[in-house]
Amino acid sequence: MAYFRENEPDEILRQQVLNISPEDEKKENNIYIESDYDDGFDDPEEEPGEELSEDERRGIRMHRFRTAYDVGNIAAVIGGALLILVLLALLMSMIGFVLNDADRNFMLFQTRF
Numbered sequence: 001m002a003y004f005r006e007n008e009p010d011e012i013l014r015q016q017v018l019n020i021s022p023e024d025e026k027k028e029n030n031i032y033i034e035s036d037y038d039d040g041f042d043d044p045e046e047e048p049g050e051e052l053s054e055d056e057r058r059g060i061r062m063h064r065f066r067t068a069y070d071v072g073n074i075a076a077v078i079g080g081a082l083l084i085l086v087l088l089a090l091l092m093s094m095i096g097f098v099l100n101d102a103d104r105n106f107m108l109f110q111t112r113f
Contacts, residue, residue, distance in 0.1 A: 052060070
């Protein structure tokens with residue numbers, strides 16, 4: 001996480017733009033001062049952490065499997081609920097069609113020829 005220290009003075013190494021003499025270039029009195037800003041990236045020079053034991057790896061794999069299983073269950077419940085809603089809409093449409101058809105048939109029976 002990036003952070004700043006507000007109360008400390010910033011010392012920044014700046015390059016001179018004009019009037020650079022070869023003698024000044026040879027002097028190494030300008031030392032790079034590392035900033036207190038942490039960019040959040042790991043340094044490639046750092047050594048990797050300790051290796052995990054087989055039990056810890058097994059626990060991590062089990063946790064990932066359970067998480068994936070739970071996500072699959074939630075997706076199945078949502079999909080099932082949507083399927084039930086679609087089937088209910090089709091059933092209501094079918095019931096409306098049957099009632100409308102029955103209405104027309106009873107009207108035909110009431111007409112006199």
